[in-house]
Amino acid sequence: MNRLIKIVYRKEMKDMLRDKRAVLAIASYAFGVPLLMAFIFFLMADDRAETARSTLALSGGDQAPGMVAFLEKQGLEITPVVSLAEPESLPDGADAMVVLPDDFAEKLHRGESVPIQLYVDETSRQQADRGGEVRAALDAYSQHVAGIRLVTRGVPLGLMAPIMVNTSDLAPSSFINKMLGNSLMLVFMLAPFVMGMSVALDALAGERERQSLQCLMAQPISTGHLVAGKWAMVASFCFGGTMLAVTVDLILLQFVPADVLPFKLQLTVGGFALAVAELAALSMFVASVLLAVSIHAKSFKEGQTYMSMMMMAPVIVGYAKMYGENKLPAVTKYLPIFADVESLGRIFFDGTPDLAVTGSAFLSAILGTAVCLWLTSRRLSSEQILSEA
Amino acid sequence: MIIVDKIAKNFGEIQAVRDVSFTAKDSTITTLLGANGSGKSTTLRTVAALLKPDHGQVTVDGICVQEDPLGAQKLLGIFPDQFGLYTRLTAREHLEYYAELHGMQGPALKSAVDEVISLLHTEDILERRTEGFSQGQRMKVALARAIIHKPQNIVLDEPTRGLDVMSIRMLRQILLELKAAGHCVLLSSHVMAEVEILSDHVVMIADGVVCADGTPADLVREAGQPNLEEAFVALTSAHGRAAA
Numbered sequence: 265m266n267r268l269i270k271i272v273y274r275k276e277m278k279d280m281l282r283d284k285r286a287v288l289a290i291a292s293y294a295f296g297v298p299l300l301m302a303f304i305f306f307l308m309a310d311d312r313a314e315t316a317r318s319t320l321a322l323s324g325g326d327q328a329p330g331m332v333a334f335l336e337k338q339g340l341e342i343t344p345v346v347s348l349a350e351p352e353s354l355p356d357g358a359d360a361m362v363v364l365p366d367d368f369a370e371k372l373h374r375g376e377s378v379p380i381q382l383y384v385d386e387t388s389r390q391q392a393d394r395g396g397e398v399r400a401a402l403d404a405y406s407q408h409v410a411g412i413r414l415v416t417r418g419v420p421l422g423l424m425a426p427i428m429v430n431t432s433d434l435a436p437s438s439f440i441n442k443m444l445g446n447s448l449m450l451v452f453m454l455a456p457f458v459m460g461m462s463v464a465l466d467a468l469a470g471e472r473e474r475q476s477l478q479c480l481m482a483q484p485i486s487t488g489h490l491v492a493g494k495w496a497m498v499a500s501f502c503f504g505g506t507m508l509a510v511t512v513d514l515i516l517l518q519f520v521p522a523d524v525l526p527f528k529l530q531l532t533v534g535g536f537a538l539a540v541a542e543l544a545a546l547s548m549f550v551a552s553v554l555l556a557v558s559i560h561a562k563s564f565k566e567g568q569t570y571m572s573m574m575m576m577a578p579v580i581v582g583y584a585k586m587y588g589e590n591k592l593p594a595v596t597k598y599l600p601i602f603a604d605v606e607s608l609g610r611i612f613f614d615g616t617p618d619l620a621v622t623g624s625a626f627l628s629a630i631l632g633t634a635v636c637l638w639l640t641s642r643r644l645s646s647e648q649i650l651s652e653a
Numbered sequence: 654m655i656i657v658d659k660i661a662k663n664f665g666e667i668q669a670v671r672d673v674s675f676t677a678k679d680s681t682i683t684t685l686l687g688a689n690g691s692g693k694s695t696t697l698r699t700v701a702a703l704l705k706p707d708h709g710q711v712t713v714d715g716i717c718v719q720e721d722p723l724g725a726q727k728l729l730g731i732f733p734d735q736f737g738l739y740t741r742l743t744a745r746e747h748l749e750y751y752a753e754l755h756g757m758q759g760p761a762l763k764s765a766v767d768e769v770i771s772l773l774h775t776e777d778i779l780e781r782r783t784e785g786f787s788q789g790q791r792m793k794v795a796l797a798r799a800i801i802h803k804p805q806n807i808v809l810d811e812p813t814r815g816l817d818v819m820s821i822r823m824l825r826q827i828l829l830e831l832k833a834a835g836h837c838v839l840l841s842s843h844v845m846a847e848v849e850i851l852s853d854h855v856v857m858i859a860d861g862v863v864c865a866d867g868t869p870a871d872l873v874r875e876a877g878q879p880n881l882e883e884a885f886v887a888l889t890s891a892h893g894r895a896a897a
Contacts, residue, residue: 482703484755
């Protein structure tokens, strides 16, 4: 490293490591976000738990022992209740409620059609799904009884059910699992932005606010060296903070039971090394973007406004990737940030990197860094910035 | 020695400096005297290679500032109008940082820090972070920072602004010592008493133009006034009438 760049870098590191705001931002993201993610995984896991049985509150079930047995065989837990004529809500703990009429057994015996009332509560997706399960089980029972009636009348069962559908899900992971996996990659990708924001603001907007920039620019050091030294410092914070966040995440994931995790990590040693290199390149790019934004602010407060606006870009890209992946043109996966989420996802979840996407992530980071540093250096050289300082 | 030769500088429609020429010699304290907005700071920023003049040129010990700004900056010690200290760094860390930017390292750097500490009597604040420093203490750090690399030419933009009497007296003493050591001291001010006591050479600026140039005694004599303040008013008013 050039001697002047090293001098600026050393001074900036010393200064920023004493900045409580910067250290707090790193600590809160590195330790807070993984805990939040683990919490979300637990919540989602509870939603998806296979062992959880739908509970059906059944009124008049003493008339229908066969139906109760059938529904229990279908995986439902039956709770006998006595229903009001017009219930306003489901009994506590019930996912649905069925009210059988008083003449249920008699009509069934006569081979008539019996209207029964199903009550569900679709306030949440989970409750709606559970209500749907009960409905499907009741339909299956209806089919079962109809089949028996036809068989006893000498009609072959195949006439009533010409086709029987068995469904198998071939997707490697469900939408929700993929979304949660992508959200973990989004956390990694946003980390350098969060980790470097405060120090980038202090490095340039802060220099202008405390009016130290003029004196610094009067020293025998070119703007290129000055920007390079400050960029190296911001990139160090971005990368160091990101690696801390990734490490904490990976350690924490080891403590989450495998059946709770919505995805399976397939990380290899080589893959991890590649991911570290990619995060380093991303950190360099993000550091240059943060400085390019910071140089346009005359104060820390003004800079925070610009940074908040700028932060919307990676968040929007990340969410577009998570929710609208199938609707985006194929070329988008080679764009900055898109490429990073895609590439890191492949490395972490598939265990085999997509070299085209990973290469694209590296290339866009290097080009982006060069452009942003050039813009920052050019802006710092302008007389306007000193007259405003 | 600093030679400013017919410089002019515009900021869009505003003509900050129209025609300023003077020579600041070694072993001399030269003061740019002018009202607020007269062009003093713009002239000093041009000398410090922070601004490029639209016309004219500045040389520092024979080096053209426009052609070799970094070369000229090596020969300059800059004391800006705002001290601009880093609140999380100690006074010593400030001095070491700026000395390193001027290429100093190892024993030479340590020796330079010790010398400047002794000159400015800053031993008591050396290891303290500058957050919470008084104006006088901040001035000492800023001045030490400007002279740590022993520049031949020292440029100070309104150095006494905001200082108390004791700090001003100390600053004045240091500037006189620097002058006695053969340095070229160039400063800007609009405080008449300070200019009269300190300056060997006064350059009066009004509306971006040099309207008078000489020793304080010469200027008083030229204006036919009893003191420098009256002379300043008379000479800048005469310039205003002539320009109109």
